[in-house]
Amino acid sequence: MTDMHWDNAITEVTPTKINIRGYPVQELMGRMTFAQVIWLVIMGDLPDENTSKLIETILIQTIDHGPAPPSCQTVRCVTSTGANLQTAVASGIMCMNRFHGGAIEGCFHALQDGIKLVRDEGISFDDAAVKLIDIYRKEGKRIPGFGHQLHKIDPRTVRLFEICGEIGFDGDNIRMVKALEKAFADSGKPLTLNINGATGAVLGDLGVPPNLMSGFFMMSRVPGLIAHSVEEMDRMRPMRKIHPTDYGYDGEPERHLE
Numbered sequence: 508m509t510d511m512h513w514d515n516a517i518t519e520v521t522p523t524k525i526n527i528r529g530y531p532v533q534e535l536m537g538r539m540t541f542a543q544v545i546w547l548v549i550m551g552d553l554p555d556e557n558t559s560k561l562i563e564t565i566l567i568q569t570i571d572h573g574p575a576p577p578s579c580q581t582v583r584c585v586t587s588t589g590a591n592l593q594t595a596v597a598s599g600i601m602c603m604n605r606f607h608g609g610a611i612e613g614c615f616h617a618l619q620d621g622i623k624l625v626r627d628e629g630i631s632f633d634d635a636a637v638k639l640i641d642i643y644r645k646e647g648k649r650i651p652g653f654g655h656q657l658h659k660i661d662p663r664t665v666r667l668f669e670i671c672g673e674i675g676f677d678g679d680n681i682r683m684v685k686a687l688e689k690a691f692a693d694s695g696k697p698l699t700l701n702i703n704g705a706t707g708a709v710l711g712d713l714g715v716p717p718n719l720m721s722g723f724f725m726m727s728r729v730p731g732l733i734a735h736s737v738e739e740m741d742r743m744r745p746m747r748k749i750h751p752t753d754y755g756y757d758g759e760p761e762r763h764l765e
């Protein structure tokens with residue numbers, strides 16, 4: 508505490524310094540990745556190597572998902588009225604709620620319910636998953652992070668867990684989400700473990716507080732929203748009727764890194 512009216516514990520700014528969580532910003536520049544400094548400013552300290560790799564992955568995996576998601580439809584609609592870039596992108600962020608991006612935090616809370624069953628009842632993760640699905644079904648609730656309108660298998664989930672495997676990262680939330688995926692499959696009604704569900708598990712095992720989780724989705728998606736807004740400005744007629752599903756892709760054909 509200082510003797511000022513109020514304090515912030517994030518950045519110290521004086522005429523001669525800009526210290527982010529104590530580190531001079533010019534020391535971070537050129538030495539740290541954007542993902543590492545995002546973790547620093549939000550979580551308060553620099554991440555270890557595994558955390559850096561996972562945050563980098565999480566920021567890339569949902570960078571864009573085409574024009575269909577509500578945030579992108581809204582950005583294109585608002586852009587077509589003549590709005591500037593910041594207004595259009597802000598409108599997209601306002602769409603990120605319980606059912607769009609919010610399933611990251613929602614899934615984490617469901618996983619915590621499952622883990623509580625494991626601990627309280629001394630049952631396995633697999634048994635807790637079956638029980639949790641039954642409890643949610645009886646309460647008329649869906650388990651956030653499961654199901655997808657397009658992807659039967661979400662390629663982003665597969666890659667995220669592959670990377671977790673490569674670096675030996677695991678935890679109770681990841682165990683629980685995999686047990687739920689198995690339980691849905693065994694029930695004869697398989698449901699896609701979507702990227703939001705997988706991300707809720709990984710961020711949970713990284714110790715990210717639940718009320719911060721959707722921030723990672725926002726940060727990931729903003730570049731995609733910027734690209735769509737600028738394409739709308741440059742390529743489309745103002746005030747056009749924007750069909751929600753009847754659109755194509757005429758960009759670069761598939762290409763690969765190697």
Ligand SMILES: CC(C)(COP(=O)(O)OP(=O)(O)OC[C@H]1O[C@@H](n2cnc3c(N)ncnc32)[C@H](O)[C@@H]1OP(=O)(O)O)[C@@H](O)C(=O)NCCC(=O)NCCS
Binds near residue numbers: 655702703
């Ligand atoms: C994403 C979502 C809207 C896709 O829905 P959809 O493919 O149109 O599927 P429907 O809403 O038609 O549901 C089909 C069946 O699966 C069930 N179902 C779908 N998602 C479910 C979930 N997350 N948990 C439990 N049951 C689910 C429905 O209850 C329905 O069962 P029924 O046939 O017995 O009535 C839906 O799966 C959902 O609400 N998921 C949770 C939220 C979420 O993860 N959002 C992020 C998406 S990236």
